Amino acid sequence: MDVVSPELINLLPDEIMDTEAIIAEEVPVSAAQPCDVAPVPMETDAPVTTVTAQNPQLCATLTPAPLRSGLPSQLTLVVSSASSLAGASVPAGSGLQKLSPGSFAISAANHQIILNKVAEATKTSGMGVSASTAQVIKQDGQKLLVTTIGKSGQPIMLQLPQKSVLGQASGDGKSPAPQYKVVTIGGRTELKPVMGSPGSPLPVSALQAQQLKTLQVGGGGGLPFSPARDLTVVSVASQTPNATQKSMGVPVNMALGQQILTVHQPAAVSPSKGVSNQSAAQSLKPVQTVTMGGSHFKTIIPLATQPNVQQIQVPGSRFTYVRLVTSTTANPTTLQAGGPTTSTMQTAKPMVVNTGTVRMSVPIAPAQTMKQMVPKSITTTTQVMTNAQTQQRLIMPATSLPQIQPNFTNLPPGTVLAPAPGTGNVGYAVVPAQYVAQLQQSSLVTMASSSGFHTPTGVQTQARLPVNGLSTAPDSSTRPRKPCNCTKSQCLKLYCDCFANGEFCNNCNCNNCFNNLEHETERLKAIKTCLDRNPGAFKPKIGKGKQGESDRRHSKGCNCKRSGCLKNYCECYEAKIMCSSICKCVGCKNFEESPERKTLMHLADAAEVRVQQQTAAKTKLSSQISDLLTRTTPISTSGGGRLPYTFVTKEVVEATCECLLDQARQTELSGQPQALAERLILEEFGHCLMRIISSAGKAKSDCINC
DNA sequence: GAGTTTGAAACT
DNA sequence: CAGTTTCAAACTC
Structure with missing residues (x-):
């Protein structure tokens, strides 16, 4: 069974795709919670190993199975909880959750173990609070995908809205569309029971603290993202229990360091990309939850081993977009684009890191440099942010973008889009690649939300060294920038060089600066205002010529009156280019044969x-x-x-x-x-x-x- | 460092 | 679109 499409694979963190990891991995069940492995009759198509968890705590054991072959490997997986998993097929009190032989398969190609039909677990809902909440996967028709164990030991759970993939198979409308839950059990020794201790009357549900939000950013439906690439991303947001939310127990450790990723599964068998699949999008379950730790559960992100940088490469855009992810108290919401849902994103690896308070992704650099810059600084960043009290957010809500930005390609890098109405604190930040460099050089990332992500007061965090801007072309995305000194514009007008170039102020000398993530809303409004006034306001003034720099020229031309265009007041001269016919300057001396210019040069x-x-x-x-x-x-x-x-x-x-x-x-x-x-x-x-x-x-x- | 000049941006 | 004002950078002293 080809459960995961190539598109999805591209979205998966490396850990998930690490075949070697799962093969070489020891049984990831934590030693602290030994699990009994016992054969249990199941409705399986193939002999498998069973993994049992001691009641009421869950543990999962994966018996390494050869996955290299294309044939489905046999694997025993038993998830059990005496109180919660005493399903019909599991002997009461045995503490075993049976998985039928046919309930799973191993997709060697995708390095995933697919557990099917764990719906029996729902029958145990009446056996205790724990059972009713999250200790089992209870949604009928859901499937559990147990992915490879990441080297980093970070469990990763993926939710695959199945309807779009396999829902067609259940098109009779009677059987619920199956869903796939992709869970990476990577705990190694970190693997701990998800459930509370035996003495705990209440199973701690991760759902109480978190929820998944499914966002689909599609292009064809009017979203500013590329029409060719759609992306479904999921934020894991802290929340209060919501009745509309479906809880799913995860019989594996989902403790610290987990990553949760929800990917909208496109038609897996469809060879074509970009095919509209709106129905699939609509079939997304609004909420998929995972029981974890407790209502105050927090996930500490072991960023050192994870690809935290998430980039979204938008075709046709010169910017690399990244997601800022924070927890949110918003109600579970499914945001969907109206357009095609086929996910063909190749470069982005949506990964939502979940913390009780803050989660983030980091603004991104150009794709080619992404991996180089990810590791260390991100770790530091996230550590800081984990302690923050406020929430960051995910990428732009599809519902709000069209209102905010009529033309996404005109957005300046660094644009932070406001949260969509009704979506809580979920929003998106579009950050320029340059900003990544800033972050890279900054020991403290201060991606602050309006609710209090703290930035040192009055201190911008620009790390870029103030290099003479004349030394490089102003239209260069990597042009070093001087710190601005704005006093009245709040750095939200084009007077501000930082803002005009789509950068956040950093290490600037500005006063009352709003050009930062602390003032997302204001910044967004300012951007919109600028774009309303001039749709090309954020486009480079110095356009590159057809044959290189020799043809560079000012897009609008200068209007100098007194400087003779031989001072840096003149934008042409400042850019080290000569004035052109479109300039309206008076007494221009900035032309090729100008003796004054030659002398100056x-x-x-x-x-x-x-x-x-x-x-x-x-x-x-x-x-x-x-x-x-x-x-x-x-x-x-x-x-x-x-x-x-x-x-x-x-x-x-x-x-x-x-x-x-x-x-x-x-x-x-x-x-x-x-x-x-x-x-x-x-x-x-x-x-x-x-x-x-x-x-x-x-x-x-x-x-x-x- | 303070004051002046300059021209782009913003405003009317 | 043109004229005026505002603004911040460039420049001068």
């Missing part, structure tokens, strides 16, 4: 050379001094307060002279008066002496110490 080049030479000379001098001091310092003569004289070697003198000559050249090139030139040279000489003395003194003290 010459001076600029000279200045650049000067800086380089100066830097090189200073570096050389310093290194030579250090080298000489380490080799020739006569300690015996360095007693008292006198410095050794031997450091004034030939090399030091030569390096000093180089510095002085460089200085002389620079003053000459810049046309400085002789008096000033002499002064600058003398000053440079003084600097050299200071460095020599300083290095000598340091070397002296070092030698004394040694």
Whole structure:
């Protein structure tokens, strides 16, 4: 049975697809909760191993089975709970949950174990609170997919709305559309019972604390995402129990570190991508829940081993979109796009990390660099965010996007979209790839929601070094940016360079800045306002020519009146391009043959050379001094307060002279008066002496110490 | 660092 | 669309 389509596979975290992991993995049942493995008659099509869990705590045991072959491997899986799993097919009190032989299959191709028809568990609902809530998979027709055990040991549960995949098989309308629950049992030694302790009267239901939200972001239905790619994502949101929510017990450990991923399963057998499958989307169960820890259950995300960065590559868009995920108290909601639901996303791996308070994904970098930047910083980030008190959110709600952004491709990177009405705190953030770099360099990620994700007051977290913006093309997505100094615009108008370039303010000097995730709503409104005024407001002003930079030109042209377009007031000059016919400038001197321009360029080049030479000379001098001091310092003569004289070697003198000559050249090139030139040279000489003395003194003290 | 100049953005 | 105002960066002293 081909349960998981290639599209889905692409969506799955690596752990799930790790065949080796499951093969090599030891039985993941926690030692603390030993499980009895007992053969139980089941309605299975193939002999399997049974996995039992001690009542009332659940545990699951997977007996490693060869999965490499294409044939369904035999596996025994017994999930049992004496109180909750005493289904009809399970001897009462035996504590065994039977899985019929036909109830599962192993899809070697997908490295998944498919447990079918665990509906019997629902019959046990009356046997106790635990049974009624979550200890078993109780939805009739549901199927449990036990995926491979991730190397990281992170259980991953996937919900596969089955109706869209296999629901056709049950098209008689009488039998409920089966659903697949994909559960990765990766606990290893971390595997712990999901249920409460035997003494606990109440089985702790993860559903009480969490819920899954299924979001479908489709393009064909008017959503701003790519029409070619639809994505269903699920947020796991903390919540209060909701009557509309269906609880599903997970007889495996879903403790710390779990990942929950819901993927809208497209027509698995359909070879075509992008085929509309709206009915499938509509068939999504609004809520799929997993019983875990307790009402206050929190999941600590072991990010070090997980691909936290989730990116969504939108065809036709130059941006990489990422999801910000936080918990939410919103009611269980299924957000669906109106358009096609076939998931063909190749690059995105929706992964919702669940915490009791905060969950997130990290803004993303270009796809090609994604994996490089994921690990460490994300870990730090998430640790911080786990402690936060507020909730972050998932990607953009399909229902609200059209209202917010008529043209998604015009969204500036960094756009944070407001939560959709009625969806609680679920929202989306579209973050530019550049911002990833900011995050990468920032030890603290402050993706704050309006409800209180804390950012150090008054401190932006931009990590990008303020490099002269002139050095790179302004339309470059990687252009370094100076910190802004906005005071009145709240950094929400195009006056603000950060905002205009779709970046969050970071390490800026702005006052009352709203260009951050703390002010998502305001920022969103501002973006919308700008786009209403000018749909291309966030498009690069300097368009690339057809044949490279030589054809770069300002998209609108400048309007300079007094600067002659030879100062940085002029956007053309600032971008190091010449004015073009579309410019409306007066007295323009920024054209190819302009002598003024040539002079300026010459001076600029000279200045650049000067800086380089100066830097090189200073570096050389310093290194030579250090080298000489380490080799020739006569300690015996360095007693008292006198410095050794031997450091004034030939090399030091030569390096000093180089510095002085460089200085002389620079003053000459810049046309400085002789008096000033002499002064600058003398000053440079003084600097050299200071460095020599300083290095000598340091070397002296070092030698004394040694 | 304060003040001025400049031109894009925003506004009317 | 044009004129005016606002704004922040560039520039000067």
